[in-house]
Each structure stands twice: as structure tokens, then as C-alpha cells.
Amino acid sequence: MKRIKLWDKEFEISLLNEDIQLAIKTMAEKMKTDLEGKETLFICILNGAFMFAAELMKELELTDAEISFLKLASYSGINSTGEIKELIGINEVITGRTVVILEDIVDTGYTIKGVIEQVLAHGAKEVKIATMLFKPDALKVEINLDYVGIVIPNDFIVGFGLDYDRRGRNFKDIYTLVDK
Ligand code: IMP
Ligand code: MG
Numbered sequence: 001m002k003r004i005k006l007w008d009k010e011f012e013i014s015l016l017n018e019d020i021q022l023a024i025k026t027m028a029e030k031m032k033t034d035l036e037g038k039e040t041l042f043i044c045i046l047n048g049a050f051m052f053a054a055e056l057m058k059e060l061e062l063t064d065a066e067i068s069f070l071k072l073a074s075y076s077g078i079n080s081t082g083e084i085k086e087l088i089g090i091n092e093v094i095t096g097r098t099v100v101i102l103e104d105i106v107d108t109g110y111t112i113k114g115v116i117e118q119v120l121a122h123g124a125k126e127v128k129i130a131t132m133l134f135k136p137d138a139l140k141v142e143i144n145l146d147y148v149g150i151v152i153p154n155d156f157i158v159g160f161g162l163d164y165d166r167r168g169r170n171f172k173d174i175y176t177l178v179d180k
Contacts, residue, residue: 004175006167011158011175015150020160021055023149027130028059031147035062038098042067045115048104051161052132056102087118095123104161105133109141
């Protein structure tokens, strides 16, 4: 089993790039049909969703889509703080638009819930969520996820955009924390 060490912690491979890519392709097929002709604004939540957003957008091939990027953070170390930071850079005209939020992972759900509320407050007509990963056992809020790539157990993971204290985002596969 391939392992990596980031700072003080060991992680072992748990999701191969091929499987992630396949899940993204499947999501893209469904999204294409739903969103055709809607002039959708995709909003990629930085930093974690950058790799997912890039792969998904390449598969989508919508001629009327736009993509923008927003920054926020709610994690410190390996635990969600539950504290939602303000969205930075929400300057697109979103009034009256269909917005699809692109997120790396939904864990407790606090982050995505906060994002949905802020996007709606800016006047979006419709907000949909596309998350690459979902940890249903960690969910603490009621939320409707429109597109989910892969459902995973409630373990801490890194890779494909996700980090442990800023490291690990650059790996193409996903790794799970090894408990010692
Ligand atoms: P939530 O607010 O608890 O749903 O957490 C969402 C955010 O926490 C995600 O956008 C990620 O950036 C981060 N996060 C949640 N779970 C993990 C994980 O297992 N590894 C790395 N980051 C995570
Ligand atoms: Mg994130």
C-alpha cells in the first residue's frame, strides 16, 4: 500500500485517480443534461476544489457556462472548526442566475450551508451544489446535495486538492490518515 508522510502524520492510498476521474465524468454527464441552456455560473471554492473544478469543467463542454473562484476557510489541522469565514471575491453579477457551487468535500456541511446562504443573499435565482466527496456520517446540518462524486467514510483524507495543514493538495490520488 502506497503511503505518504505529511508533517507528523502518515496517510495511505484510498482512492485512485482513475476512480476519481470516473466519478467526475459521471457527474458531468448528469450536470450537462440539467444545465444545458441555463447560462450557469460555476463557483469553485478555493483552495480545496481547484483540482475537482478543473477536471469537471473540462468534461462539461457547456457553451454558455462561466467559472469564477471564491476563497474561504473553516478548517484548522484535521478538525472542522465550524466557523464560517466570509466569502472573498464574490463580485460576479449573480443576481437572477443559476449558480453551481463546486466544492471538494462536504464534511459537517457548515461550510457549504454558509456558502449557499451568502450566494442566495447576493440574489442568485437558483443554487446547486456539486461536491466531489461527501462524508454522510459527519453531516451536522440539513442540506440538499445535487451532485455527489464519491461517498466516503468519516476519515480524514488528503490529495486531489485536499490538504493537511497546507500540504498534500498536489497528489493525484486520495490518501486516508493512518491512526496510530
Ligand atoms: P465542513 O464545513 O465541515 O463541511 O468542511 C468542509 C471543508 O473542510 C472542506 O471544504 C474542506 O476544505 C475541509 N475538509 C473537510 N474534510 C476534510 C478532510 O478529510 N481532509 C481535508 N480537508 C477536509
Ligand atoms: Mg474546502
